[in-house]
Amino acid sequence: MMITPHDIDDFVMGFAFTEDIISSVSDLRHIKITAQPDGLRADVRVNAQALRKVLARTRRPIAGRTGCGICGADMESITNRKICSVTGREPDAGAIHKALENLRSHQVLNKGLGMLHAAAWCLPNGHIVHVREDVGRHNALDKLIGYGLRHQLDFTQGFCFLTSRCSYEMAAKAIAAGMSAVVSLSAPTALAVRTARAAGLVLFSPARTTGMYMVSPAPQN
Structure with missing residues (x-):
């Protein structure tokens, strides 16, 4: 790796x-x-x-x-990978904005480098409690999930914030961990959206200070 x-x-x-x-x-x-x-x-x-x-x-x-x-x-x-189902929970818009405003200050390693991705776990109110960083976005998410498993973190109570785009693999890893919601800064891939919708994962992507878009579950007309 x-x-x-x-x-x-x-x-x-x-x-x-x-x-x-x-x-x-x-x-x-x-x-x-x-x-x-x-x-x-x-x-x-x-x-x-x-x-x-x-x-x-x-x-x-x-x-x-x-x-x-x-x-x-x-x-x-x-x-051929089987994707399990999760119970999606939509984060409050105010909580997402709070996490977005504070995310940079939690990227300790990135302050000196400026080129690392982060995966952050946020409580339902948007308070960031755990962050893992890595040059690879997949690695950052795996580190966060590993920390959560080791410390019996309840991934249904809150949401994961990614500084990267959400690809299929990112969505699949979040679903495997039982996460109920993922928020990412950059737009998702089409396969990531289909995967999230099929599993019931709530996905906000992209999410920026100027606005955010929930792509999973399917937006209601």
């Missing part, structure tokens, strides 16, 4: 969960992070059930990366 070297334990947990390597926190037995000459190495131990599921899969042909689009898995596994 091309990844910012912070909160790696959270990333391992989140990525393993959203990529369906593990089904729950209890499936992951051990994570060991060690420094390497050219980066970091994560050694992960899972239980027997999770290992059997991984071994039964088609081998991944490409490495995970920070580029746009579908990353980290072959196309067949993506198109």
Whole structure:
């Protein structure tokens, strides 16, 4: 993975969960992070059930990366992936504006770099309580989800705010984590919108100080 070297334990947990390597926190037995000459190495131990599921899969042909689009898995596994349903809850417009106004101040790493994405978890009133940052938008979201799993965060009570656009993979990861709503700064892809609508995920995208648009569920005429 091309990844910012912070909160790696959270990333391992989140990525393993959203990529369906593990089904729950209890499936992951051990994570060991060690420094390497050219980066970091994560050694992960899972239980027997999770290992059997991984071994039964088609081998991944490409490495995970920070580029746009579908990353980290072959196309067949993506198109055949089963998307679960979630109970969507529409955030209050005032809460979204509050989170939008305060998001930059919570991007601690980005202050010195100016090129990192963030995934923030916001309470129903718009108060930002957890933020994870990374050069890759997928990685930032996986880190946030991993943190939430490790600390038993209720992803139905509040919404996720993304500084990036919402692609299919971002929507699928949010749905896998059981999130009820996602707000993103940039416009979504068509596949992300269809995925969100099919699962019941509330999606506001784009969301800016000048206005916001709810694309999922389908806008009412």
